[in-house]
Amino acid sequence: MTPDGVVKMLNTCLPILIEAIVQNGGLVNKFAGDNLMGVWNAPQSQAEHPKLAVKAALEGQKKMAELGVQNPELSNVLFGIGINTGKTLAGNIGSQGRAEYTVIGDEVNLASRICSVAPGGEIYIGPETFFQTQQYFNVEAQPPQIFKGKSKPIVVYKVLGFKAE
Numbered sequence: 001m002t003p004d005g006v007v008k009m010l011n012t013c014l015p016i017l018i019e020a021i022v023q024n025g026g027l028v029n030k031f032a033g034d035n036l037m038g039v040w041n042a043p044q045s046q047a048e049h050p051k052l053a054v055k056a057a058l059e060g061q062k063k064m065a066e067l068g069v070q071n072p073e074l075s076n077v078l079f080g081i082g083i084n085t086g087k088t089l090a091g092n093i094g095s096q097g098r099a100e101y102t103v104i105g106d107e108v109n110l111a112s113r114i115c116s117v118a119p120g121g122e123i124y125i126g127p128e129t130f131f132q133t134q135q136y137f138n139v140e141a142q143p144p145q146i147f148k149g150k151s152k153p154i155v156v157y158k159v160l161g162f163k164a165e
């Protein structure tokens with residue numbers, strides 16, 4: 001795609017994913033290139049935040065697939081989604097001249113790394129997200145993987161859909 005084409009595509013697709021995050025109680029925290037980061041359970045506590053994050057991902061992927069049917073030129077635009085659950089630090093990070101509210105920590109880093117291995121159109125979740133949501137979603141364990149910053153392989157799970165489906 002041309003740079004203008006990429007911007008047009010992102011301005012068409014990202015609102016779909018943003019809406020899914022917001023509709024499920026999440027906060028869109030930042031954009032970095034073609035990535036966006038959604039956060040749950042901060043700044044206020046949320047019950048079932050892992051479930052809400054996975055639900056948002058499923059709804060976003062479904063709407064992206066529908067967009068591809070309606071606009072065949074976008075049918076090959078597929079976002080991989082990575083979700084991880086754990087303790088983080090939330091607050092204003094930066095300097096006096098430039099700060100932003102965000103979350104940081106090992107669990108955020110792992111979420112980013114899970115996202116980087118999730119194929120386009122797929123949702124991968126970390127072990128704690130799986131543990132807290134396994135009663136709601138059908139998943140398929142992936143082979144253990146080594147992630148940067150981790151000494152032991154980690155099993156991530158591909159989300160297949162809601163258990164009711």
